[in-house]
Amino acid sequence: MISDIVDWLSCPHCATALIVEESSGVRLLCEEGHAFDVARPGYVSLLAGGGVPGTADTAEMVAERAAFLGAGHYDGIADLIADLAADAADGAADDDSCVLDLGAGTGYYLARVLDRVDRPGIALDVSKHAARLAAKAHPRIGAVVADAWAGLPVRGRAASVLLNVFAPRNPREMRRVLRPSGRAIVVVPEPDHLRELIAEYGLMAVDDRKPQRLREQFADRFEVESEHPCKTVLSLSADEVSRLIGMGPNAWHERAEEVRSGGAATVSVRAYVLSPR
Ligand SMILES: C[S@@+](CC[C@H](N)C(=O)[O-])C[C@H]1O[C@@H](n2cnc3c(N)ncnc32)[C@H](O)[C@@H]1O
Numbered sequence: 415m416i417s418d419i420v421d422w423l424s425c426p427h428c429a430t431a432l433i434v435e436e437s438s439g440v441r442l443l444c445e446e447g448h449a450f451d452v453a454r455p456g457y458v459s460l461l462a463g464g465g466v467p468g469t470a471d472t473a474e475m476v477a478e479r480a481a482f483l484g485a486g487h488y489d490g491i492a493d494l495i496a497d498l499a500a501d502a503a504d505g506a507a508d509d510d511s512c513v514l515d516l517g518a519g520t521g522y523y524l525a526r527v528l529d530r531v532d533r534p535g536i537a538l539d540v541s542k543h544a545a546r547l548a549a550k551a552h553p554r555i556g557a558v559v560a561d562a563w564a565g566l567p568v569r570g571r572a573a574s575v576l577l578n579v580f581a582p583r584n585p586r587e588m589r590r591v592l593r594p595s596g597r598a599i600v601v602v603p604e605p606d607h608l609r610e611l612i613a614e615y616g617l618m619a620v621d622d623r624k625p626q627r628l629r630e631q632f633a634d635r636f637e638v639e640s641e642h643p644c645k646t647v648l649s650l651s652a653d654e655v656s657r658l659i660g661m662g663p664n665a666w667h668e669r670a671e672e673v674r675s676g677g678a679a680t681v682s683v684r685a686y687v688l689s690p691r
C-alpha cells in the first residue's frame with residue numbers, strides 16, 4: 415500500500431517529503447503543497463511533467479506479461495532474484511529501508527522478493543497499466559508511476575535492495591537511492607535469449623556487446639560483485655509464444671498475430687549483483 419512506502423518517496427517538483435492525506439479521496443502532499451492523487455487501485459503518479467516516454471508498456475502488453483508470468487514460465491528467474499535479494503538484505507542488516515524495483519512491470523519479481531524480505535517495496539514504472547497491477551501484487555508493495563530516466567521521486571539512500579529486471583537503467587539515480595551497504599540486482603537478457611523466436615519471427619535480437627556495455631554503464635558508480643547466468647529451454651504452445659512476443663517491446667507486437675505453432679524457446683538471462691563504489 416502507498417502508506418507503506420510514503421516515507422521513502424519525495425516530491426517530483428521540489429524533492430521535499432510526502433505525507434498521506436485522506437479526505438474525500440487519498441492523496442500525497444509535500445511540504446510545499448504539491449498534491450498527488452492516489453488512484454483507486456492504489457498507485458500514485460509522481461511524473462514530474464513532460465509526458466510519458468514512448469517506452470511505457472501498453473495495457474495489452476501488461477496483460478500479456480501478467481498472463482505469461484502467471485503461468486510460471488519465468489519462475490526460475492524469480493527464484494534466482496529472490497535468493498540474491500534475500501542475501502543482499504541480510505548483508506545490509508538495515509531494517510529501516512525499502513526494496514525498490516525500477517521498471518517493475520506487473521510487480522511479479524518484487525512480490526517474490528518481498529515474500530523473502532520483510533520490508534516495504536516500491537514498484538516504480540512509467541506505465542500506469544503496469545502500476546495498477548503492481549499495486550495488487552503484494553500487500554507491502556506501493557506502486558508509483560515515474561520515469562526511471564528522470565530524477566527519481568525517491569529519497570536518497572532509501573533502498574537496501576534495488577531491482578532492475580529487463581528495464582531501463584539509470585546508474586546515477588540508482589546510486590543515489592541505494593544505501594552504501596545495499597546491493598543492486600540487475601537482470602538483462604543474454605545474446606541467445608529467445609533465439610528461436612528471433613530466427614523465426616525476425617524479432618529484435620540482443621546485442622552481443624550488451625554484457626560489456628552494461629559493465630561500462632555502471633563502472634563509475636558500481637562494482638560487479640557477482641554474476642549469475644540463468645538458462646532454460648521452454649516448450650511453449652502457440653498461444654504462449656504469442657503472449658511472450660506480445661509482452662515485449664512495441665516493435666514485436668504485430669508479430670504476435672503471425673504465430674501459428676508452438677515450439678522451443680531458450681530463456682537466457684544474467685543477473686548481476688552490484689555494490690556501490
Ligand atoms: C520488459 S518490461 C519488464 C517489466 C518487469 N521488470 C518484468 O520483468 O516483468 C519493461 C518495463 O519498463 C517500463 N519502462 C519503460 N520505460 C520506462 C521508464 N523510462 N521509466 C520507468 N519504467 C519504464 C515499461 O513500462 C515496462 O513495464
Ligand SMILES: [Zn+2]
Pocket residue numbers: 425426427428429430444445446447448
Ligand atoms: Zn513539492
